[in-house]
Amino acid sequence: xxxxxxxxxxxxxxxxxxxxxxxxxxxxxxxxxxxxxxxxxxxxxxxxxxxxxxxxxxxxxxxxxxxxxxxxxxxxxxxxxxxxxxxxxxxxxxxxxxxxxxxxxxxxxxxxxxxxxxxxxxxxxxxxxxxxxxxxxxxxxxxxxxxxxxxxxxxxxxxxxxxxxxxxxxxxxxxxxxxxxxxxxxxxxxxxxxxxxxxxxxxxxxxxxxxxxxxxxxxxxxxxxxxxxxxxxxxxxxxxxxxxxxxxxxxxxxxxxxxxxxxxxxxxxxxxxxxxxxxxxxxxxxxxxxxxxxxxxxxxxxxxxxxxxxxxxxxxxxxxxxxxxxxxxxxxxxxxxxxxxxxxxxxxxxxxxxxxxxxxxxxxxxxxxxxxxxxxxxxxxxxxxxxxxxxxxxxxxxxxxx
Ligand code: PHE
Ligand code: CO
Numbered sequence: 001x002x003x004x005x006x007x008x009x010x011x012x013x014x015x016x017x018x019x020x021x022x023x024x025x026x027x028x029x030x031x032x033x034x035x036x037x038x039x040x041x042x043x044x045x046x047x048x049x050x051x052x053x054x055x056x057x058x059x060x061x062x063x064x065x066x067x068x069x070x071x072x073x074x075x076x077x078x079x080x081x082x083x084x085x086x087x088x089x090x091x092x093x094x095x096x097x098x099x100x101x102x103x104x105x106x107x108x109x110x111x112x113x114x115x116x117x118x119x120x121x122x123x124x125x126x127x128x129x130x131x132x133x134x135x136x137x138x139x140x141x142x143x144x145x146x147x148x149x150x151x152x153x154x155x156x157x158x159x160x161x162x163x164x165x166x167x168x169x170x171x172x173x174x175x176x177x178x179x180x181x182x183x184x185x186x187x188x189x190x191x192x193x194x195x196x197x198x199x200x201x202x203x204x205x206x207x208x209x210x211x212x213x214x215x216x217x218x219x220x221x222x223x224x225x226x227x228x229x230x231x232x233x234x235x236x237x238x239x240x241x242x243x244x245x246x247x248x249x250x251x252x253x254x255x256x257x258x259x260x261x262x263x264x265x266x267x268x269x270x271x272x273x274x275x276x277x278x279x280x281x282x283x284x285x286x287x288x289x290x291x292x293x294x295x296x297x298x299x300x301x302x303x304x305x306x307x308x309x310x311x312x313x314x315x316x317x318x319x320x321x322x323x324x325x326x327x328x329x330x331x332x333x334x335x336x337x338x339x340x341x342x343x344x345x346x347x348x349x350x351x352x353x354x355x356x357x358x359x360x361x362x363x364x365x366x367x368x369x370x371x372x373x374x375x376x377x378x379x380x381x382x383x384x385x386x387x388x389x390x391x392x393x394x395x396x397x398x399x400x401x402x
Contacts (some may be wrong), residue, residue: 002192008021009088012087016106020068022066028063029111031128032113032114035117036112036117040192044191048191048197049179049180051138052185054134055136055138058075058137059075061129062377063183066125067129069084072129075115076136076201077187080103080138080142082103082104082105082137082145083105085099086106087108088367089122090340092366093161094152094153097152097153098149099149100146101149101152102146102149103142105133105136107125107130107132107133111351114127122344126192127192128188130191131192132188136360140240144243147243151164152164152215158249160255160256163370167213167216170230173187174189174231175230176190176201176208177235178232178234183273186233195226196226199226204274205275205278206227206278206282207264207266207268208265208272208276208277209229209232212240212270213271214254214272219260219261220266220360223348225281228263228278228281233325238368251282259378262358269314298319304376304384305379305384305385306382319333319387320353323388324382325373329382331373331382332372332383332386333372333393334369334371335371336368336369336370340368342398343367353389354389354392357388361378
């Protein structure tokens, strides 16, 4: 989630890669990997798609300790021509896509601390390597990941990264797959999470809906909690065929003029495997004192009035940190934090606030820098909603972050 204009950290190569420095992992860090691995290994076999378990075996990931990227790459190279390379954290979108398009998977090299055992905001080596790498040993999935990288570079050119990112989210990160009469896991965000590995398959709360390319590219997703909807593919072959054989350009153009779909919605056109009760999300929302928005009709998007030029100037006068971006018809603010964690912490709090009103910022984050645009798509420009959100963000942004 970032732009190529930002600086890369010192010590990183032009393509943002860094050495893994495997020798520097402590015994405690290896033990953390083993703990997480054991916990997932004990319950995944009957839940995860068999190709994932095949990948763990082919890549010899069942051995103890944090894997070495050079060994993984050697085995992956033989299986599907992929490699695993280390990066300092989130990298600019283009760098990420460029690596995927060249069959290189970028992974974080740090591992979570004991306090972060069950919940972690930024992906660590366990998520990146245990979650993502096994399926890269599968030829069809490996091709999908490369095609996605090429698709990303193309989507960037159309200004449609948000739509494409949703496809990644609901397949690569949180995808389910049909397996005979049963559903199985394959998304990396699920298989690397103890709680979500159960929730995604067994809980009555979330929707489980048939894969629908355009519908997914219009659907919001949650970054702060378990998903409210999961999408089920028929097979990796089908996923690859549908995405490679579809020209996304006309879809992007249509989606730009259509309202996004909330995370919990079931549409009449959905192929429903399970209609979620949303009990989990509702209980969470009530517990945190949040107003649960429930179903929002999406067939008739509510039009919102844009601000007049005068209203806009008045609003900006009261929001000194913000400017108006004419091209994007959006309020714009840039923030610099102490480090990535600080940036990510504030982003998480902003996202939670945004969820309350279902009005979301567009942003790009590289390391400690965050750029934010606020606009209202149903108004085609800034509206009252953006003024409110700008105030919320100003309240959450630390003093001096400018
Ligand atoms: N077919 C997509 C396009 O036209 C590219 C793509 C393929 C994207 C596979 C994602 C996955 O842009
Ligand atoms: Co991931």
